[in-house]
Amino acid sequence: ETGVTQSPTHLIKTRGQQVTLRCSSQSGHNTVSWYQQALGQGPQFIFQYYREEENGRGNFPPRFSGLQFPNYSSELNVNALELDDSALYLCASSFETGRNTEAFFGQGTRLTVV
Amino acid sequence: GQNIDQPTEMTATEGAIVQINCTYQTSGFNGLFWYQQHAGEAPTFLSYNVLDGLEEKGRFSSFLSRSKGYSYLLLKELQMKDSASYLCALYNFNKFYFGSGTKLNVKP
Numbered sequence: 001e002t003g004v005t006q007s008p009t010h011l012i013k014t015r016g017q018q019v020t021l022r023c024s025s026q027s028g029h030n031t032v033s034w035y036q037q038a039l040g041q042g043p044q045f046i047f048q049y050y051r052e053e054e055n056g057r058g059n060f061p062p063r064f065s066g067l068q069f070p071n072y073s074s075e076l077n078v079n080a081l082e083l084d085d086s087a088l089y090l091c092a093s094s095f096e097t098g099r100n101t102e103a104f105f106g107q108g109t110r111l112t113v114v
Numbered sequence: 115g116q117n118i119d120q121p122t123e124m125t126a127t128e129g130a131i132v133q134i135n136c137t138y139q140t141s142g143f144n145g146l147f148w149y150q151q152h153a154g155e156a157p158t159f160l161s162y163n164v165l166d167g168l169e170e171k172g173r174f175s176s177f178l179s180r181s182k183g184y185s186y187l188l189l190k191e192l193q194m195k196d197s198a199s200y201l202c203a204l205y206n207f208n209k210f211y212f213g214s215g216t217k218l219n220v221k222p
Contacts, residue, residue: 033210035212040214042201042212042213042214042215043157043201043210043212045210045211048209056209090156090157092210102162103159103210104159105156105157107155107156108155110154
């Protein structure tokens, strides 16, 4: 148990629809990062939120957007879903100190786009 | 990009020692992390290196050489439950850049 909770655990959506994934970070953590993990691949960095603002973004189109709330929980929104968006979406929370800190991953949300 | 490379798959015998290599090409990073991921589950932290050298944590050890762009994860006294994917990740400003992972099969 890492204290990081994601919901839902599984989701099936139709191409063209929109989806919102949620992440509750570990208590005391102020930074949340989102990753996309396609089958057989390593997780790919989508973006990070620190104190409610985007703090870096990977190579993902603008239809991937996010939010972080005052309690540091976070949402990942994906618009105009494509079949290639089918993946495991992971969030990781950490406490930003400017130095290396361990990040804790949630159990992930398995998104299937049909 | 970080161009992180790991072998795709390895097989080893229960009780043996296995070394999983990771090479990378990048100008700089804070640390190199190793994660274990069982099928369908989230990655779990194993070990990390900031400085060159060997870090030991029980049955798991990790080594880093920044000058050679190289790291390895060493697993001793392999157990069946060690069958999983092992992810090498560069860590920079609280962001991870992962390799594709090495699937380790442990056989009796």
